[in-house]
Amino acid sequence: MKKIIVFGVGEFAEIVHYYFTHDTDIGVASFTVDPSYIDEESFNGLPVVPFDEVERRYPPSEYGMFAAIGYRNVNRDRAAKVAAAQAKGYQIASYLSTKASVPSGLTYGPNTFVMDHVVIEPYVQIGRDVIIWGSSKIGYRSRIGDHCWITCAVLGAAVELGDHAVIGLDATVASYVSVGTGTVVGAGATILKDTKDFEVYKARATRPSRVPSTRLRYR
Numbered sequence: 001m002k003k004i005i006v007f008g009v010g011e012f013a014e015i016v017h018y019y020f021t022h023d024t025d026i027g028v029a030s031f032t033v034d035p036s037y038i039d040e041e042s043f044n045g046l047p048v049v050p051f052d053e054v055e056r057r058y059p060p061s062e063y064g065m066f067a068a069i070g071y072r073n074v075n076r077d078r079a080a081k082v083a084a085a086q087a088k089g090y091q092i093a094s095y096l097s098t099k100a101s102v103p104s105g106l107t108y109g110p111n112t113f114v115m116d117h118v119v120i121e122p123y124v125q126i127g128r129d130v131i132i133w134g135s136s137k138i139g140y141r142s143r144i145g146d147h148c149w150i151t152c153a154v155l156g157a158a159v160e161l162g163d164h165a166v167i168g169l170d171a172t173v174a175s176y177v178s179v180g181t182g183t184v185v186g187a188g189a190t191i192l193k194d195t196k197d198f199e200v201y202k203a204r205a206t207r208p209s210r211v212p213s214t215r216l217r218y219r
């Protein structure tokens with residue numbers, strides 16, 4: 001694969017562009033989006049090409065693709081773009097940060113993205129199209145399904161994540177717990193028991209004090 005085309009022009013696409021440019025020998029040639037999403041002709045200094053024309057300018061025999069779409073719609077939008085790119089004949093790239101700690105022999109599918117300082121313990125299995133944001137920890141023998149998103153979270157040992165699960169910022173899933181298909185675990189939530197499919201778990205946000213910071217006694 002010479003270079004990749006990144007599907008998307010949002011925040012995740014910017015991150016994907018950064019890491020493929022600075023931490024791989026692949027690099028990014030261009031961005032692509034559905035024609036109705038084209039606002040600008042370039043993004044991050046590279047051309048933005050309509051998805052229905054991308055294979056004419058960047059043939060699948062020479063270029064790969066990465067779908068940089070977020071976790072909305074429990075990752076279904078990104079899964080659909082991976083499938084659409086594969087249908088056009090593109091090889092789908094994956095990225096493992098050189099600053100991630102990954103066990104030897106780790107298997108993972110296409111469109112997987114593992115950022116800096118992620119720690120993946122031995123015998124973990126990762127499916128296809130799995131995004132693991134920086135500083136997450138995936139415990140020994142955990143199994144991550146397809147099309148999941150994990151943001152700076154901690155999974156204990158032998159956790160099972162169903163397909164399309166979303167694990168939010170700083171969330172924790174205890175060891176031996178199964179998270180159902182399409183479950184959303186919100187930021188800061190703690191999951192101690194198995195969840196059902198498509199449940200949403202929300203942590204209670206910290207409330208502001210009645211006292212302004214100018215009146216704190218710092219006891």
Ligand SMILES: CC(C)(COP(=O)(O)OP(=O)(O)OC[C@H]1O[C@@H](n2cnc3c(N)ncnc32)[C@H](O)[C@@H]1OP(=O)(O)O)[C@@H](O)C(=O)NCCC(=O)NCCS
Nearest residue numbers: 133151167168169170184185186187188189200201202203
């Ligand atoms: C889990 C999380 C996404 C839920 O967020 P949320 O603000 O409750 O989501 P919504 O805006 O859809 O819901 C707001 C309210 O509308 C309700 N609502 C949403 N969709 C609804 C629907 N279709 N019908 C009726 N009510 C609905 C919700 O139940 C909620 O009500 P509540 O406040 O009484 O609980 C949020 O808590 C969270 O953790 N976000 C951060 C995730 C994260 O870490 N992302 C990583 C960044 S890379």
